[in-house]
Amino acid sequence: MTKEIRISGFGGQGVILTAYIIGKAASLYDGKESSLIQSFGPEARGSSCSAQLIISDEKILYPYIAGTDILVAMSQSALAKFFSEVKKDGVVIYENELVDAKNISTLGIPATRLSEEEFGKSFYSNVIMVGYITAVTGIIKLGSAEEAVRTSVPSHTVENNLKALETGYNFAKNHA
Template sequence: MAVTEIRITGFGGQGVILSGYIIGKAASIFNEQHATLTQSFGPEARGSACSAQVIVSDDRVLYPYVTKADILVAMSKDGYMTHKNNLAKDGIVVYEKDLVPVEEHGAGVKNYGIPATRFAEELGRKIVLNIVMVGFLGAVSGLLPEKALRKAVETSVPSGTEELNLQAFDKGYQYGKQLVETAEVTA
């Protein structure tokens, strides 16, 4: 019974919830697993702290919230600071390199950074940074098959924006894959 607890954190407007939605959908609709997404948000729609929690499991998810994050996705410094101490021993931190100053978390925890906002801007729309993060997360965590994630991206973004979002996903995924391969070579 494999259970992965994921927390995604950032500020409102970064697409935190959508990235959680895509991960959950990839697992439950396109990978025959169970995935429960919950979210919490401040009263304001934009700019406030925002967090999504996804539990991915081979069996039905019973407790819907994260207890210790196996994966912490940090898109903002605030979000990282709030949740950095609630990591599983062998957890991973996936973070926005230009926005989040990460710390060393001890032996078991791995940090993976990506300049996702910059990549999104290069693709022409800053707004797709969350999809870059999803691609990156997919590659560095190996949580879900690339195909399932791509399919979830394709069916979850506004129609007409599929191509751009898939480019963003691929960008993040490729960057993550390279990073992992390089790490393995140097290790």
């Protein structure tokens, strides 16, 4: 089984780290193959940013995604740019207070607001999103996501990031 995932948003939202944590969880802790390519233009904070992540049971040869099984949109422009790539049976996951996608998907989470409510800043919205993605897609195991978070974020933020992961995961379970 191969899943092609596009995670997209604004520079500064932690888009690449989101993809990195999921890719690392799959590759190092779930025993799968994963290959991550970050789109790398003249982007800086505030402009568009995306990562292509492939997770597979087999060796990954072609490094870019051909069609998207899971699109994660953290911004409206990201949805507009990448929605056409989504496969017929693909899913769209979105930040539902930054992105209007009610007509195409039920998988929305107010990750930014949840981060602000819980931590007083939007800093953790990406890891909340990782928790949500983990819960609604099952693409990685929760334990693997926790381990990937633990080993990917600065040590003084581990506790809050693990809480953020749980917040996103629980939001999915409570709104299923």
